Amino acid sequence: MTVWRRERPLGGRGGRDGGAGRPRAAAALAALALLLPGLARAADETAAARLPAEPLVVDLAAAGRELGRPGGEIVTLVAKPRDIRYISAYSYARLVGYDESLALKADLLAQYESQDDKVFTFTLRAGHRWSDGQPFTAEDFRYWWEDVALNKELSPSGPPEFMIVDGQLPRFEVLDPLRVRFTWDRPNPRFLPELASPRDPFIYRPAHYLKQFHARYAPKNDLDAAVKAQKVKGWATLHNRLDAMFEQTNPDLPTLQPWRVTNTAPAARFVFVRNPYYHRVDRNGQQLPYVDRVLMDIAAAGLFAAKANAGEADLLFRGLTMEDIPILREGERAKGYRTHLWPSARGSEIALYPNLTAADPVWRRLNRDVRFRRALSLAIDRRTLNNALLFGLGTEGNDTVVEGSPLYKPEYRTLHAQYDPEEASRLLDTVGLGARNGAGIRLLPDGRELEIVVETDGESMMLTDGLTLIAEFWREVGVKLFVKPQDRTVLRNRAYAGLTTMVAAQGLDLAMPTAEMPPDELAPVHQDTYAWPKWGQFVETKGKEGEPVDIPEAKTLLDLNAQWMATGDAAMQARIWGEMLRNRAENQWVIGTVAGALQPVVAKTRLVNLPDRATYSWKPTAMIGVYRMDEFFWGPERKEAAR
Incomplete structure (x- = not known):
């Protein structure tokens, strides 16, 4: 049995750290307390009554953070009303x-x-x-x-x-x-x-x-x-x-989160106010969150960097990319903010997903041939991609876990991921793609040009630029690439129907796992994985839709995932993770390129307790979630109310 101990109980309630005011104001408050001794006592009792008997006492000092002062508000931006749910x-x-x-x-x-x-x-x-x-x-x-x-x-x-x-x-x-x-x-x-x-x-x-x-x-x-x-x-x-616990569309729905929404769409600004019964306190007994309100302003996604540059956001990260860093740097001094650069924990910034369940029989056969997938991987000059897209700061190789994960091994990143166009050409020949037309483009068995239509959601400039370079690399080995951007919902529906040949998107979400985290993203169990949507449908619908997995190496992933789900033994879980990651690299189910983009996190310089550098990911860090936004506060002065 594993027993997790109760958090330590709330100790004595001290004064507010960092809350020294002007001497005259302090003297007035002291005099008032002497005249009305019951007033301060009643206020303290009211605050204590809002807390659980044993609040969660956060250890700010252990995390290298400061005791805060309450008040103020944080302004951030979202592209559409639906995005307020990310709070x-x-x-x-x-x-x-x-x-x-x-x-x-x-x-x-x-x-x-x-x-x-x-x-x-x-x-x-x-x-x-x-x-x-x-x-x-x-x-x-x-x-x-x-x-x-x-x-x-x-x-x-x-x-x-x-x-x-x-x-x-x-x-x-x-x-x-x-x-x-x-x-x-x-x-x-x-x-x-x-x-x-x-x-x-x-x-x-x-x-x-x-x-x-x-x-x-x-x-x-x-x-x-x-x-x-x-x-x-x-x-x-x-x-x-x-019952909109996640969507945040019902202001009347009670919450346990640090802030609750107060208005609904349509609106240009969504206002979240502090939860008066929140369960966390600092060691001085001050109830969190420190900040009273979070304001989410609607703005066009393409204007996020410009608005941050103009000082219109106190805290902003989602919607910013590495390409925005130059414009963000320009406004720092004039507008009193700093652009923190957090390493992104993602398996690959650009990943190519050959559709193993494509409806077209010719492309299905090719995509299922591991020699074809390896050839496409070996034909990518990742160093050039790294220099062009990530200023040479990225990590070149497969779509796999990042070095910060305890499960990382270098070979997961490098296997079949070196630049070797000669070997790529040899493999393409062995697959039966040796015939070429007058322009040097290889021909499919049915006589069509070997032109891979790579579909994307068109939302990332980095992805679009990267595909332009990959098209040049592949052309050197006789493969054409055509980029087809479209709406994300349309793209997903096409993939689910087997209509895509290949999709370009970001790689592993859970790229910094521990052994205790589920490895299901590596197995064909979800239809939203572009490499095997119909296999995922089959698993998700318990055989009612989609197709059963029919490649032995992919079946191995299913079996390993089931083994992980059936054990609580950490050593066995780590072994299973390792086997699945090696299987992923060997088979090139997903073709990775470069990882390690820097995520801009813009924050006003007076916003305290935001880490200067931390890992950014959707899973498991919940973007900035594990860094505790409820502990952020304004110093040395409280931020003026927004107009």
Whole structure:
């Protein structure tokens, strides 16, 4: 059994660090306290009453950060209203979450216990409340499990896939108002990592709020009236619309996050205000978050760098790229901000995905031939790409885990990834592509030119520029490349239907894993992987759609992934990761190019506690999430309110 200890209880409440004001103001406050001694005591009691009995006391000093002062607001930018949902990743309050060293720790929970990854017991913090002041209890877990996840009208496809082990659901128990238990007969090692993911699965709900929209609890007349007022088809649609834990589209929905949204679209600015019942405090007893409001302004994505340059954002990262660094540097001194450059943990900045489940039989056969995939890899001059796109600062090679991961081995990056056009040509000849036309372009077996249509979402200038260079490299070995940009949704639907030959996109999201993190991104189990969408469909739909995996080396990935999912042994998990990563490099399922782009993170110079340099990724760091935005504060003076 692994028992994770309860966070240390809140100690004595000291004064605010860094809160020294003007002598005259301090003297006035002291005099007021002498005249009205009950006033300060009552205010302190009010603040204490908002906290759980045992708040999570953050150790700022251990992380090299400063004790903060409360107040002010942070302005950031989003390209469209839907993007406000990413505040859940930025602010990163989880039942169980990663710290900066990627160790799992209790967060919203007071503690958790795991018995062989089969039995998970969660203990809540006594006195913890939702943002509306109502208690956060075991009932909120029961409501989600029994009345949402298992309700066919609200969840037609059933509970989330990570809650199912070998086709079996867990046994759920409410042990008492502050303790719940999930029990599986076999290990479920992905359960805790899923709870810590950048997209919170929210296995709890504010039952006291949502019950008024649930057919099991609400009077029928009241529910019918609410359905009519919202102009929706029925109570389930109404409930799902209002149950917007991730989307942030319902200001009335209580939250446990540090800030809650206060307005809805259409709007040019979305305002998030601090949660008065948030569960974290610093060692002086000051409740987090330090900043009162987060303002998300809508702006065209193409203007993000220019607006940051003009000082119109206090904090900005998502939507900025390495190409923006020159313009961002220009405005730093005049507008009082700094452009921090964080290394990006991504398997490859540009990855090529030959579609192994393509509908075209000629391209399907070619894409499935490992010699063809290796030839395309060997024909790419990655050093030139690195110099042109990443100023020579990147890492050349396959789409694999980065050096900061404990699972990294150099051969995963280098295998079949050196520049060798002669060997590439030889392999293409052995595949049966020796015939060429007058222009030197190889011919397919059916007489067509060997022209690979590479489809993209057209959103990345780096990707477009990189493909232009790759087209030149491939032409040297007799292969044409045609770039076809399109809307991302259209691209995905084409891939799912088998209509794509090859897709260019970013590489591995989870490129800085530990052995305890699920390796499913390496296996053909998700349809949104452009290399094998129909295989992923087959797995996701349990054989109802798509195609079964029919290449032995890919079946090995399926088996290894299943083995990882069935064990809680860390050494075995690490071994499985290693075998899957070697398989990925050997088979070139995805052709990587260069990794290691720098992510610009723009922040005003007076915004304190943002790391100067840290790893940036979607998974597992939730962009800036594990670096605790609730600990950022304005110093030495509070930022003026936005106009």
